[in-house]
Each structure stands twice: as C-alpha cells, then as structure tokens.
C-alpha cells in the first residue's frame with residue numbers, strides 16, 4: 001500500500017533528535033528552528049519527559065474516559081497554576097482542530113446560536129467547523145462549507161460590532177498570534193474591545209492558542225499580553241512536545257453535563273504523562289524567561305541582516321519578513337545550511353518556531369547562515 005500523497009516532502013529522514021538538534025540517517029545534524037510546526041516546546045527527547053513516558057508505558061498507557069484517571073486531575077491542576085487560570089476547567093482531546101471543534105460546539109450549546117466570526121488569514125485546523133472558520137478556500141470541502149461563518153479583517157472593531165449587533169453570532173474565534181497566516185496579531189485595543197463586545201452581546205470569545213500558547217509568546221498564553229480573559233482557550237501543539245494531546249480551557253460561565261463533549265483517546269494516561277512532563281519542565285527550567293531573553297537577543301541580532309524588513313510575532317513565534325518570496329531561501333537554509341525554518345501564507349516570511357529551550361548561540365548560527373545564504377543567492 002502507498003501513502004496518500006498529500007504532503008510535499010523534503011528529502012531528509014530524521015532518525016534522532018536531541019533538544020534543538022535533529023540528526024538524519026546519514027548523520028547530518030540540523031538546527032531545528034521550527035519544532036515541526038511549533039510542536040516541540042521543551043526540546044526533543046528531553047530526558048525527564050522521556051523517562052516519564054517510558055515509566056507510564058510500563059504501568060498503564062490507555063484506558064477510556066469511564067474510569068478515574070488522577071493524571072488528568074494533576075495535569076489540570078498544573079495547567080491552572082502555570083497559566084494563572086485556576087478557575088477554568090479542562091476538557092482534554094488529541095489535536096488542535098479537535099480543540100477548536102469542541103470550543104465552537106460548546107459555544108453553540110451555551111448560547112444556542114450558530115454563526116461564527118473569524119478573521120482574514122486565520123488557520124484553525126482541518127476538521128468540520130475548524131476548517132470552516134479557516135480562511136483558505138482550498139481546504140474547505142463542500143461538506144464543511146455549510147457552517148455559517150463571517151470573515152472580518154483583524155483590528156477593525158466597528159465591523160465586528162456591526163455583526164454582533166445582529167444577534168445571531170455564537171462565537172468569535174481568534175488566534176493569539178496568527179501562525180500559518182503570517183504572524184499578524186490583534187492590537188491590545190482590539191482584543192480588549194473584543195472581550196467587552198463579546199460579553200455585551202452574549203457571544204463566546206474563543207482564543208485559539210494552539211500554536212501561540214504554552215509559553216511560546218513569552219507569557220503562558222499570547223492573549224495574556226493584552227490583559228484580557230477569554231471564554232474558551234484552545235490548546236495543542238506545545239502541550240505534549242510531540243505526543244498528540246490537545247484541550248480546551250473553559251471559563252466558569254459554562255456548565256458541564258454528562259455527554260456534552262467526549263472523545264475516546266483524549267486525556268489518556270500516556271498523553272497526560274506527556275502533558276505533565278511538559279509543564280514540569282516549562283516551570284523548572286524557567287522556559288518562559290528563556291523565551292523572553294532569546295526574543296530580545298533575536299531582535300537585536302537580526303539587525304545585522306539588512307535584507308530583513310520586519311520581524312513579526314512575539315517571543316519564539318516569529319516571522320522574519322523580506323521584500324521577496326523566500327521559498328528558495330528557505331530551501332537553501334535547510335539543504336545547504338542545515339537549519340529548519342517554516343513558511344506561511346505570506347510568501348515573504350521565514351517562520352521561526354524553535355523549541356523554547358533554544359540558546360542565543362543558536363540564533364548566532366542562524367544569523368551567520370542567513371547572511372551567507374542571502375549572499376550566495378545574489
């Protein structure tokens with residue numbers, strides 16, 4: 001049987017990884033400034049994480065959500081403490097799209113409405129409602145298009161209010177910082193107005209922190225830079241450092257009832273062990289401090305590259321913008337310089353999403369390689 005061919009692949013076969021280094025089958029080492037789409041938070045094969053997963057596997061890897069699972073409770077407690085949102089509750093699932101799907105559904109159950117406001121250039125995943133609120137017609141199939149969604153530009157609060165006034169909007173979904181779209185973000189003024197309007201019009205504010213959460217922005221959640229509170233926060237990517245786990249944090253305005261949400265795999269023992277190990281390492285290694293330090297260092301260091309016109313994003317969720325399409329540059333960085341970076345809908349951006357453990361020396365390595373690559377392409 002062949003694989004269904006949906007991914008354009010680089011001809012690289014990683015066989016080992018440690019912290020920010022990936023080694024391929026020929027022994028070539030790559031600097032990972034992309035974390036496999038922003039998934040690697042505490043570094044590849046972090047020893048405490050590996051030990052915790054191995055130990056969990058030796059005991060019990062999975063049972064359904066019909067039994068007591070103290071690991072879920074431990075994970076929720078740690079997550080509440082580290083995010084500062086102890087009064088929220090946690091529903092566990094297995095991916096970012098599933099988190100968004102559950103958030104949109106919970107919002108609709110809650111206020112009995114169905115229209116969603118999403119933003120231009122958004123990406124929220126590939127399942128039913130999640131893909132319908134994603135601003136990319138190419139990946140929305142007719143079966144997904146039956147959802148009622150209105151896309152608006154970021155940072156235009158009047159347009160949002162015009163829609164909310166109509167009374168049929170269930171939720172507004174917004175990324176803490178846009179990922180796939182190209183690192184644009186709402187201003188503090190916009191986020192704060194959005195929070196107020198949602199409360200005034202009985203609309204659920206959903207913060208998609210699947211990519212921007214888990215310390216990546218320098219605070220636990222990117223929206224916390226704007227001093228607002230969301231009604232539902234969606235998580236995945238960094239949450240398991242590669243183990244598939246997602247979740248939604250649910251504010252106290254929602255009431256749970258048996259059967260309202262559910263999943264077979266979500267919150268299983270192995271996933272929780274991964275999630276707990278990640279939170280323990282983020283806390284003990286003070287990774288959010290590292291994010292802020294390396295971010296400040298990056299902003300200074302990138303000034304050595306005159307071709308860069310802007311750095312978008314925040315923390316270790318960055319887009320380095322040029323005034324040309326960077327596809328060739330990105331390819332050269334991987335093939336010749338052995339550095340993984342990412343791309344975005346905005347073709348002029350190199351996306352930087354390294355493990356949160358990245359050191360300043362790795363930024364130096366990146367800058368030297370970037371300068372060389374740019375010179376070689378001239």
Ligand SMILES: Cc1ncc(COP(=O)(O)O)c(C=O)c1O
Pocket residue numbers: 037095096097098100123124125126175179180208209210211212236237
């Ligand atoms: C902001 C955001 N939301 C949702 C998703 C979907 O997550 P998953 O691929 O785990 O379903 C992604 C994935 O890139 C994302 O960046």
